[in-house]
Amino acid sequence: MTKTYAEINEKIKNGNVVVVTAEEMIKIVEEKGITVAAEEVDIVTTGTFGPMCSSGAFLNFGHADPPIKYEHLWLNEVHAYHGNAAADCYIGCTRMADVRPFEYGGGHVIEDLVAGKPIRIRGNSYTTDCYPLAEVDTELTIKDLNQAILCNPRNAYQRYVCAVNSSDRTLYTYMGKLLPRFGNAHFAGAGALNPLTNDPDYETIGIGTRIFLGGGIGYIMGEGTQHSPKSRFGTLFLKGDLKQMTSEYLKGVTYPKYGTSMFVGVGIPIPILNEGLAKKTAISDNEVLTDVVDYGIPRRDRPILRQVSYKELKSGFVELNGKFIKCSSLSSIFYARKIAETLKKWIKNGEFLLNPPAETLSTETICKPLKQISELKFVKDLKKKAIICYDDCDIKIVAEKIIQNNMNHIVITNRAKILLGIVTSFDITKALAQNKTELKEIITKRVVTASDNDPIEIAARKMRNNNISALPVIDDNKKVVGIITSEELM
Amino acid sequence: MTVINVTLPLELIKDINDYSKIINDILKHDISFNVLKFSIISSGVTLLLDVPDDKIEIITEALEENNAIINKKGRVKIDFENCIDCGACVALCPTDALYMNSENRLEYTEERCMACLLCVDSCPRSAIKEE
Numbered sequence A: 001m002t003k004t005y006a007e008i009n010e011k012i013k014n015g016n017v018v019v020v021t022a023e024e025m026i027k028i029v030e031e032k033g034i035t036v037a038a039e040e041v042d043i044v045t046t047g048t049f050g051p052m053c054s055s056g057a058f059l060n061f062g063h064a065d066p067p068i069k070y071e072h073l074w075l076n077e078v079h080a081y082h083g084n085a086a087a088d089c090y091i092g093c094t095r096m097a098d099v100r101p102f103e104y105g106g107g108h109v110i111e112d113l114v115a116g117k118p119i120r121i122r123g124n125s126y127t128t129d130c131y132p133l134a135e136v137d138t139e140l141t142i143k144d145l146n147q148a149i150l151c152n153p154r155n156a157y158q159r160y161v162c163a164v165n166s167s168d169r170t171l172y173t174y175m176g177k178l179l180p181r182f183g184n185a186h187f188a189g190a191g192a193l194n195p196l197t198n199d200p201d202y203e204t205i206g207i208g209t210r211i212f213l214g215g216g217i218g219y220i221m222g223e224g225t226q227h228s229p230k231s232r233f234g235t236l237f238l239k240g241d242l243k244q245m246t247s248e249y250l251k252g253v254t255y256p257k258y259g260t261s262m263f264v265g266v267g268i269p270i271p272i273l274n275e276g277l278a279k280k281t282a283i284s285d286n287e288v289l290t291d292v293v294d295y296g297i298p299r300r301d302r303p304i305l306r307q308v309s310y311k312e313l314k315s316g317f318v319e320l321n322g323k324f325i326k327c328s329s330l331s332s333i334f335y336a337r338k339i340a341e342t343l344k345k346w347i348k349n350g351e352f353l354l355n356p357p358a359e360t361l362s363t364e365t366i367c368k369p370l371k372q373i374s375e376l377k378f379v380k381d382l383k384k385k386a387i388i389c390y391d392d393c394d395i396k397i398v399a400e401k402i403i404q405n406n407m408n409h410i411v412i413t414n415r416a417k418i419l420l421g422i423v424t425s426f427d428i429t430k431a432l433a434q435n436k437t438e439l440k441e442i443i444t445k446r447v448v449t450a451s452d453n454d455p456i457e458i459a460a461r462k463m464r465n466n467n468i469s470a471l472p473v474i475d476d477n478k479k480v481v482g483i484i485t486s487e488e489l490m
Numbered sequence B: 001m002t003v004i005n006v007t008l009p010l011e012l013i014k015d016i017n018d019y020s021k022i023i024n025d026i027l028k029h030d031i032s033f034n035v036l037k038f039s040i041i042s043s044g045v046t047l048l049l050d051v052p053d054d055k056i057e058i059i060t061e062a063l064e065e066n067n068a069i070i071n072k073k074g075r076v077k078i079d080f081e082n083c084i085d086c087g088a089c090v091a092l093c094p095t096d097a098l099y100m101n102s103e104n105r106l107e108y109t110e111e112r113c114m115a116c117l118l119c120v121d122s123c124p125r126s127a128i129k130e131e
C-alpha cells in the first residue's frame, strides 16, 4: 500500500481525511495491525512544547525620518543583534535584559510582541551621510513592524537526556534545579509524541515541510544546528510569520541562576505514505530510549549512568542504583498533546494542507565538538603536595607545619590519609584568640574538594563560588592526593 | 493552618530538660499541632510546626518567652495564570503537594505543603511565590 501527498491533500479538501495523533496511532496499530492502520490512517500529528534556547526573531522596523542605521538596539532593555541592514535586527531568546537579568529576556520580548503588547525600542548610531539620525526611542507593537519572522536555528530535538546530579550541591542548569546526591531527575521532550521520533529516518520531513509553529503555520528550513541523526539527536531549523502566532505557544521563561529561554510549540504532520511510516508512527514511550546523565560532572562528556525509556520517565520515578528518584518533565506534556490535537483539527477542517519537502533532512550529518587551540589543563597537572596532619595531632604541630612549609592550608586526615577536614592559618589565629586548644574544635569539616581529572576552570569556579583559596585533591575513596590553591591558578 | 519555622539556638537547649520546658510551655495551652520536620543544624534545632491559624499568637508568645527564634513561613502560592504545566517544580516537592494530574496539568494541594521552599526558585515562569 502506498499513498501520495496529492491523494492525501485531495482527502483533506473533500473532508474525508483520517487524522490521528501519535498517541492514538499506537492503539490503532495495536488493535488493527500495521497493514490496516496504514490503509485507514492518512496523517499522524505530533507535538512538543518545551524550552528551546536556539530561538529568536528577525524584525524589521521600517525607516525613521531622517533614517538611522542602528549600532546598538534594545527591545524592552534586551540587547538585540544588529549586524544586518539598517532597520533589521535579530532578537535572541537567551539574551537577558540589561536591567532585569534572570527575570526578563528575548523570549519574553517575543511573547509580549505576539501578545500585542507595546515594546519600547531604543537605539543609537555612529551616523553616516546616508543615515544621519543618532538616536531613536519609541514604542511599537507587532502591527507596526513590516516583518516579524520567528527564526529558530535549533528546535525540536528528537529526544533529550534525563539529568541528575551526583555532586553535593544544588545545581541550577538548563535542565532545571537539580538537587544534590541524586535528589531529583529532570527530562525534556514529549517522548512518543515528539515530531522527529515519529519519522526517525526523515522520510517526510525536510526543507519546506509545513508545520504547526507557535500556534500558527511555520516551515522547516532544513536540519537544525548540531543535527546528529546517527545518535538520534536530530534537530530542526524552523521559521514562521510571528504575526499569525499566539502567545499561548511562545512563552518567555527564565531558569533561576541559568538565564532566559523560550518555550516553543512545534507540531509536525506525518503523512502515512506507506506501511513503514505506519509502523514508525506507532512508536510508544516504552520504545523511546534516552540516557540518564550526571550533570554533577561539569564536562562536555558527562557520565551516562544508564538507559531509560520515556515510559519510565513519565511514571514520575527513575530507578538508579536500586533507589527510586522523583522525576519530572521540563517540557509540558499537556501542551504537546494540545498541539497534536490542534494540528489534527486544522487538517480535519481543511485549513492545513501537506506538502512534500524539497529535500529531506540529512541522515548523515555529524556533530563535532569545538576545536580548542589551547590545551585543556587538569587539576592533576597543577596540584602540589598537600601538607597533612592527622586528626589526633596537637594544634601546635599544625601551626609549626604552616610556618615550615609556608602553606596557608593544612589538610587533616586519619592515618589512612582519608580526608577529614582542613585548617587554615586564620583558624589557628582564631584558636589562639579564643583559647581553644583542641584541633577538633577548629577544623572545618565541610570541605570543598577537587579531583585529579577536574579541568582547572572547574576548580577555579569552585574557589570563586565558595570564596576560598584552596581545594584538597582527593581520589574516589576520599584519600588525599594533593592540594590545589589559587596560586597555581594564577 | 500556617507553617511556622522555629529555631532553638544551640545555647538555649543544653539538655533534654530545656527542650521539654519549651515544648511544655506550648502544650499547656492545650493546642494540637503537627510537627512537620525536626532537624538539627549547626546553629541549633529547627522545627517546622503546622499550627491552627487562631492559635499562632499563643504559640508564638510561648516560644518567644523561651527565646526561640520564630520565622513564619507561608506555604507557597501558585499563579496558575502564568503556569505552563511544564513540571519543573514537581520532582523537587518532597510531599507531593505539587503534582501532575491525569491530564498532565499542575495541581497543588496546599495542605500538603510544608513550606520547604525548594520549589520557589525552580519555576521558569516565576509562578511560585512564598506567601
Ligand code: SF4
Pocket: B075, B076, B092, B093, B094, B095, B096, B097, B098, B112, B113, B114, B115, B116, B117, B118, B119, B120
Ligand atoms: S514549598 Fe516544599 S512542600 Fe511546599 S510545594 Fe514547594 S516543594 Fe512542595
Ligand code: SF4
Pocket: B078, B082, B083, B084, B085, B086, B087, B088, B089, B090, B106, B122, B123, B124, B125, B126, B127, B128
Ligand atoms: S515549574 Fe512553574 S510553570 Fe512549571 S509546572 Fe511548576 S508552577 Fe507551573
